[in-house]
Amino acid sequence: xxxxxxxxxxxxxxxxxxxxxxxxxxxxxxxxxxxxxxxxxxxxxxxxxxxxxxxxxxxxxxxxxxxxxxxxxxxxxxxxxxxxxxxxxxxxxxxxxxxxxxxxxxxxxxxxxxxxxxxxxxxxxxxxxxxxxxxxxxxxxxxxxxxxxxxxxxxxxxxxxxxxxxxxxxxxxxxxxxxxxxxxxxxxxxxxxxxxxxxxxxxxxxxxxxxxxxxxxxxxxxxxxxxxxxxxxxxxxxxxxxxxxxxxxxxxxxxxxxxxxxxxxxxxxxxxxxxxxxxxxxxxxxxxxxxxxxxxxxxxxxxxxxxxx
Ligand code: GDP
Numbered sequence: 001x002x003x004x005x006x007x008x009x010x011x012x013x014x015x016x017x018x019x020x021x022x023x024x025x026x027x028x029x030x031x032x033x034x035x036x037x038x039x040x041x042x043x044x045x046x047x048x049x050x051x052x053x054x055x056x057x058x059x060x061x062x063x064x065x066x067x068x069x070x071x072x073x074x075x076x077x078x079x080x081x082x083x084x085x086x087x088x089x090x091x092x093x094x095x096x097x098x099x100x101x102x103x104x105x106x107x108x109x110x111x112x113x114x115x116x117x118x119x120x121x122x123x124x125x126x127x128x129x130x131x132x133x134x135x136x137x138x139x140x141x142x143x144x145x146x147x148x149x150x151x152x153x154x155x156x157x158x159x160x161x162x163x164x165x166x167x168x169x170x171x172x173x174x175x176x177x178x179x180x181x182x183x184x185x186x187x188x189x190x191x192x193x194x195x196x197x198x199x200x201x202x203x204x205x206x207x208x209x210x211x212x213x214x215x216x217x218x219x220x221x222x223x224x225x226x227x228x229x230x231x232x233x234x235x236x237x238x239x240x241x242x243x244x245x246x247x248x249x250x251x252x253x254x255x256x257x258x259x260x261x262x263x264x265x266x267x268x269x270x271x272x273x274x275x276x277x278x279x280x281x282x283x284x285x286x287x288x289x290x291x292x293x294x295x296x297x298x299x300x301x302x303x304x305x306x307x308x309x
Contacts, residue, residue: 001236001262001269002307008037010309013078016071027059030074041270044243047085047277054081079304086273086300091257091282096228099198100132102189104225106218106253107233108245109206112261112287114143116233117203118150119287119295124199125156132197134188135160136181136221139205147203154292157197159188181205185221202227210245215252222253230255231284234272237262242271243278250279257284260298264288 012033019026031052038048058077065073095101103120105113117133124131133151135158137143144160151158161184179187185202192200204221207214222230232255234242249255258279260272263286276283283298 001265001267002041003266004268005037005041005270006307006309008040009034009078009307012037013071013075013308016074019070022059022070022074024060027056027074031056031059034078038270041268041273042240043270044274044278047274050277051081051085054084075308079308082304082307083300085277086303087276087282087298088300090297090299091284092297093284094228094256095199099196100189100192101199101229102202102225102227103199103229103231104185104202104204104218104222104227105231105233105259106204106249106255107206108210108235108238109140109208111206111233111235112259113137113206113233114146114150114203115290116231116259116261116285116287116295117147117201118154118156119292120201120285121151121156122154122292123295124201125154129199130197131156131199131201132188132192132195133158134185134192134200134202136185136188137203137205138181138184139207143203143205150292159184159191181217182220182224186224189225200225210248210252212252215248218253229257231257231259232281233259233261234275235262236260236269236272237265237267238271239267240271243274246275246279250281255279255281257282259283259285259287261287264294 012030016030035048035052055077059074062073105117107113121131121133133147133156135144135147148158148160161179189200204218232249234246258275258281260283286296286298288294
């Protein structure tokens with residue numbers, strides 16, 4: 001995803017190699033190139049401004065170092081500032097003191113929530129947990145059975161409503177009546193408690209665009225189950241809309257962590273990289289493909305190294 005950003009940044013920094021001492025003019029020129037690279041990659045303007053100001057200030061004030069030549073010193077500063085905008089430390093899941101831990105997923109339709117529920121379920125299981133997935137996306141046709149399929153693939157049970165007959169399916173735990181998403185969420189959490197699942201992952205409905213009804217429904221689910229984590233699932237391919245969408249979800253539902261999906265795509269991706277800085281909420285996981293295993297904890301330092309090539 002970050003190939004062109006990566007190329008541009010390494011290109012800008014390569015020009016400094018071999019210079020014994022950097023003048024302020026060298027630093028300004030490099031900063032300008034880095035600025036352009038970030039803007040072209042769709043990194044949000046205020047994020048770019050803050051980033052460049054920090055890099056310039058630190059580069060100009062840098063002590064002469066015995067270990068690093070001036071060019072290496074700038075690369076180090078750029079790397080550290082990139083890690084910083086990506087959140088600094090890796091943010092781990094905060095599990096509830098008394099199980100079950102409730103993790104709610106929110107985001108636009110197509111962001112990758114249902115796929116993520118399966119991935120998260122498999123990841124939790126691998127880490128010694130006994131998760132339950134709860135199907136509260138009753139809007140998108142097929143979302144419930146899609147969750148059942150990913151649950152089966154991940155070897156994680158799914159709690160799903162049975163509207164009338166038959167959305168159940170093998171491995172599905174179910175409720176007996178035609179319910180709304182808030183009831184399903186509440187019953188799912190109760191079911192997890194009764195059957196000793198220590199983590200509940202709640203899949204919710206999204207729309208193609210931000211709308212108040214969807215926000216209202218997500219907020220109602222939030223109020224009913226009081227999640228320990230609300231993960232905002234963000235398709236990194238949506239480009240510049242990412243920041244506005246994140247802001248709308250921050251205002252309408254609120255979230256404690258971000259999951260970037262579709263990092264395997266070829267979009268510019270910089271907007272998704274801005275989301276930590278713009279919302280103040282850490283990126284916790286990254287998804288980079290359709291398969292269960294294309295998923296990992298988000299490590300700001302690894303991402304920065306990947307971008308800097
Ligand atoms: P939801 O509407 O938010 O539940 O989104 P889905 O989970 O149904 O995902 C929408 C589409 O994106 C599906 O075709 C998924 O297979 C695909 N998808 C989800 N995550 C990724 C990812 O990380 N990379 C790629 N390439 N596709 C993904």
